[in-house]
Amino acid sequence: EDQVTQSPEALRLQEGESSSLNCSYTVSGLRGLFWYRQDPGKGPEFLFTLYSAGEEKEKERLKATLTKKESFLHITAPKPEDSATYLCAVQAYYGQNFVFGPGTRLSVLP
Amino acid sequence: ETGVTQTPRHLVMGMTNKKSLKCEQHLGHNAMYWYKQSAKKPLELMFVYSLEERVENNSVPSRFSPECPNSSHLFLHLHTLQPEDSALYLCASSQDIRGGAADTQYFGPGTRLTVL
Numbered sequence A: 001e002d003q004v005t006q007s008p009e010a011l012r013l014q015e016g017e018s019s020s021l022n023c024s025y026t027v028s029g030l031r032g033l034f035w036y037r038q039d040p041g042k043g044p045e046f047l048f049t050l051y052s053a054g055e056e057k058e059k060e061r062l063k064a065t066l067t068k069k070e071s072f073l074h075i076t077a078p079k080p081e082d083s084a085t086y087l088c089a090v091q092a093y094y095g096q097n098f099v100f101g102p103g104t105r106l107s108v109l110p
Numbered sequence B: 001e002t003g004v005t006q007t008p009r010h011l012v013m014g015m016t017n018k019k020s021l022k023c024e025q026h027l028g029h030n031a032m033y034w035y036k037q038s039a040k041k042p043l044e045l046m047f048v049y050s051l052e053e054r055v056e057n058n059s060v061p062s063r064f065s066p067e068c069p070n071s072s073h074l075f076l077h078l079h080t081l082q083p084e085d086s087a088l089y090l091c092a093s094s095q096d097i098r099g100g101a102a103d104t105q106y107f108g109p110g111t112r113l114t115v116l
Helices: none
Strands: A003-007 A010-014 A019-026 A030-038 A045-050 A056-059 A062-066 A070-075 A084-092 A098-100 A104-109 B004-007 B010-013 B018-025 B031-037 B044-050 B053-057 B064-070 B073-079 B087-094 B111-115
Touching: A003 A084, A003 A098, A010 A019, A019 A030, A019 A084, A030 A070, A045 A056, A045 A062, A070 A084, B004 B087, B010 B018, B018 B031, B018 B087, B031 B073, B044 B064, B044 B073, B053 B064
Parallel strands: A010 A104, B010 B111
Antiparallel strands: A003 A019, A019 A070, A030 A045, A030 A084, A056 A062, A062 A070, A084 A098, A084 A104, B004 B018, B018 B073, B031 B044, B031 B087, B044 B053, B064 B073, B087 B111
16 A cells, blocks of 8 residues: 655744755655645645656755655755645556645744 | 636535535646545545546545536535535646656645534
């Protein structure tokens, strides 16, 4: 059974304090790993798709990396507006559906 | 963000009411999805439609009834709901890529449903 776990459950950072979020997954053949950002009461906003181990993608202060068992979302010098819940999902090679992790709730304090 | 829209944004209903949620996508996609998001739980897939045909129904109670009249519109008809059905209901769409390439899903803003 495909599974996704995320850690930590919640993370508080001071503005400018860099850190990483972890997404660990078990899937029978990875078709894609996805990162989303979700603000309270809103729908998830797409950030990145990663396809294979070793791949990296960047957007502003965010950088996502992928290995065969996990993905990291690195946040460099975060700002208060980066506060949100970050969701990770995987899509298996044989299927269409996503399996989502529970998310990491990030708070960046000024 | 106007790629996927949902109405209404908020809905309060009694257990005996009948209501419908609407989703519309403007991205030219062929697949549409309904998800349920409850507090402290991962997103739960409810229904998947590909080219207007239902391809997945994850054992959702019959009090939830989906309808997909065309590839741009998706409805979720609700009747005799329970208080535990209160949640954020999210619609998503994707290109429906086949053959191995990852198929990114794009989400709407959600409908916050409260069942009294």
